[in-house]
Amino acid sequence: xxxxTDYTLAELCIVAASQAFAGDGEVLxxxxxxxxxxxxxxxxxxxxxxxxxxxxxAFMLSEPNPLGKRPADFVQANESWMGxxxxxxxxxxxxxxxxxxxxxxxxxxxxNTSALGGTYEQPKVMMLGARGFPGNxxxxxxxxxxxxxxxxxxxxxxxxxxxxxxYNPQRLPKGHSLDDVDIRLIVTDxxxxxxxxxxxxxxxxxxxxxxxxxxxQENTAYPVYIDGEVPTTAAPTPEQLQIIxxxxxxxxxxxxxxxxxxxxxx
Amino acid sequence: MNKLMTAADMxxxxxxxxxxxxxxxxxxxxxxALVREILRSDLKDLTIVAYGGADVGMLCAANKVKKVVFAFxxxxxIPLEPYFxxxxxxxxxxxxxxxxxMMLLGLRAAAWGLPFIPTEVGLGTDIVTKNPDIQVIDSxxxxxxxxxxxxxxxxxxxxxxxxxxxxxxxxxxxPDHYMDDWFARAATKTFVxxxxxxxxxxxxxxxxxxxxxxxxxxTTGVIPIAGGAHPTSCAPLYGFDxxxxxxxxxxxxxxxxxxxxxxxxxxxxxxxxxxxxxxxDAIRAIELPTY
Numbered sequence: 001x002x003x004x005t006d007y008t009l010a011e012l013c014i015v016a017a018s019q020a021f022a023g024d025g026e027v028l029x030x031x032x033x034x035x036x037x038x039x040x041x042x043x044x045x046x047x048x049x050x051x052x053x054x055x056x057x058a059f060m061l062s063e064p065n066p067l068g069k070r071p072a073d074f075v076q077a078n079e080s081w082m083g084x085x086x087x088x089x090x091x092x093x094x095x096x097x098x099x100x101x102x103x104x105x106x107x108x109x110x111x112n113t114s115a116l117g118g119t120y121e122q123p124k125v126m127m128l129g130a131r132g133f134p135g136n137x138x139x140x141x142x143x144x145x146x147x148x149x150x151x152x153x154x155x156x157x158x159x160x161x162x163x164x165x166x167y168n169p170q171r172l173p174k175g176h177s178l179d180d181v182d183i184r185l186i187v188t189d190x191x192x193x194x195x196x197x198x199x200x201x202x203x204x205x206x207x208x209x210x211x212x213x214x215x216x217q218e219n220t221a222y223p224v225y226i227d228g229e230v231p232t233t234a235a236p237t238p239e240q241l242q243i244i245x246x247x248x249x250x251x252x253x254x255x256x257x258x259x260x261x262x263x264x265x266x
Numbered sequence: 267m268n269k270l271m272t273a274a275d276m277x278x279x280x281x282x283x284x285x286x287x288x289x290x291x292x293x294x295x296x297x298x299a300l301v302r303e304i305l306r307s308d309l310k311d312l313t314i315v316a317y318g319g320a321d322v323g324m325l326c327a328a329n330k331v332k333k334v335v336f337a338f339x340x341x342x343x344i345p346l347e348p349y350f351x352x353x354x355x356x357x358x359x360x361x362x363x364x365x366x367x368m369m370l371l372g373l374r375a376a377a378w379g380l381p382f383i384p385t386e387v388g389l390g391t392d393i394v395t396k397n398p399d400i401q402v403i404d405s406x407x408x409x410x411x412x413x414x415x416x417x418x419x420x421x422x423x424x425x426x427x428x429x430x431x432x433x434x435x436x437x438x439x440x441p442d443h444y445m446d447d448w449f450a451r452a453a454t455k456t457f458v459x460x461x462x463x464x465x466x467x468x469x470x471x472x473x474x475x476x477x478x479x480x481x482x483x484x485t486t487g488v489i490p491i492a493g494g495a496h497p498t499s500c501a502p503l504y505g506f507d508x509x510x511x512x513x514x515x516x517x518x519x520x521x522x523x524x525x526x527x528x529x530x531x532x533x534x535x536x537x538x539x540x541x542x543x544x545x546x547d548a549i550r551a552i553e554l555p556t557y
Contacts, residue, residue: 055557056557057441057442057557058441058442059441068556069556070556081441083441083442083443083444084291084366084442084444084445085370085443085444085445085447085448088366088367088370091367092367092385092387110391114363114392115354118355120392120396121357122354122355122356122357123354123355124355125355126346126350126351126354126355127346128338128339128340128345128346129336129337129338129339129340129363130337130338130363130364130365130391130392130393131337131338131365131366132337132365132366132367133365133391134364134365134368134387134388134389134391134393135365135366135367135368135385135387135388137390137391138386138387138389138390139386139387161392161396162390162391162392162395163391163392164391165389165390165391166390168390171390171391172390173386173389173390173402173410173411174404174409174410174411175408175409175410175411176389176390176410181390
C-alpha cells in the first residue's frame, strides 16, 4: 500500500494508535475520546476484525458506529446488550484493551485523572475522579493518547494522585510482578512510545514526521529510552484515510489537536 | 400492598447524617425531583454514594453533604461537575474515592450481607493509600494481597424509573439500568420516582417484565413524578437538557452561584420547578443524546 501525502496529525495519530489493537484478538476495545475511539474503530475495520466494541452506551456492536449525529434511518449493528454493570464482568476477565487520555503520566506509567496540587483533602484542581482507571490498569491492557505532549503531562516525580497502577516497584502489590501491568502504546502529538525500555523505562517507538528526539525529550520530564535509530511513524494509507472519513463524517477529529496541524511537520 | 407516596413523604423518612445512595449515572436517569425535595428541606450531614452528576453537585452546593463516596462526578459533556469541584477544592466535604467497579462490589456486599468482597481493583494506586477505611488483606488461598472492598450499606436509595406499579414493581425501559438494582438491594429503604404509574397487568407481557431489574420487596415507596429525572435523561422518554446544564454550570462562575440557580429554578414544589423549566411537554420533547 502506498502512503498518503496529504493527511493531518490527528489522522496520523489515529492510524498509529490503531496499531495498539492489531494483535489483540477477541477483546473489547474501548477508546475514550474521538481519536482513541476512531483508532479502535479503524483497527476493527482493518487489522483486527475480531475486536469487540460497544456503542458507548449499552450495546455491543458488530460494526463500529460512526461518530456524532447519525441519519434518522441509521440502524446500528447491535450484537448484544452490554450495560455498565456487565462491562465490569468483561474488565475483570482481562479481555479488554482501553485507550484513554489521563492528565498526568509519570515515569512509571502511573496515571492521574483525579486531582492536581494542594492536599488530597483540599486539592487545588479537582478533576474527574479515579473513574475506572484502578480496575482497568490491573485487569487488562491499557494505552494512552496525549494530544499535547509536554512536561505537565509527562511530569517530574510521581503523579499527584495515582489513579492507575504502573511499573513502580515501590507500589507493587504482594504476590504480583511488574509484568502483570500491561501498558501498551502511548501515542502523542509528537511520537509513539511504550514502556519497553530497560526495567520498564519509557521508550521511544517512532517519531512523527518532522519531529526529532530532542523535542520528545525536552517535553518529557524524565529520561526517554532511545534504542538505536528511531523510525518515523508510518503515514496513513489512502484506504485508511477513507475509512477514518467514513467513521467520522462530521470531522470531529479536526478539533482534537490544537490548530489541526498537517501530519508531516518537516 | 400500596407503596404510593409523595416526595414530601420520602423526605419525612430521612434523617440528618443518613447514608443516601442515588441511582443513575452522571447526567443520566437521576431521581432529580427527589433530590430537589431534599434541597428544599433542612436535612444535612448526608453521606452520598453515587455515580455522580448534578445530584451530587447540587447537594454539596446546598450544604447537605458531609461525605461523598464516588468514582467520578461528571455531567459527561461538561466533564467536571462545577459545584462538586468547588466543594472539593474548598475542603468542605470528606470523600471516599473509589473505582467505578469497586462501588458495584461495595453495593453487592451490602446487598448480600457480606462485610467485604475481595478484589484486585485498587492495588498499587492511591485508592488504597488515601482511604483509611479500605484495607488490603492476605488471602487464605494464595500468596497475593487483595483489596477488601467494604460493604456500602445505604440507609436510603433514591432511584428514578420509567414505570412502576403501586406495589413497587419498577421498570427501567432505557438501554441501561446502570447499578440501580444494587442500589435498591443495598438500601434499608428504597424510594423510586417514576415517569409513569402503571397497573400491575402492564407487566404481564414478558417483554415488559424483562425490564424489571430488582425485586419489589426491595422497593419501599413509589412516587409518580412525570419528568422527574429532568434535567437528566430518562431514555427512551427524554434526553438530558443540555441548555439547562450549561446554565447550571455557568451559575457556578456567576456572582449569585447556586443561590442564583435555585432562585431561578428550584421553586417551592415540583410543579413550580417544571413550570420554570418550560413544562412537562418541553421535558418530554428533549432529544435523546447520541454517543
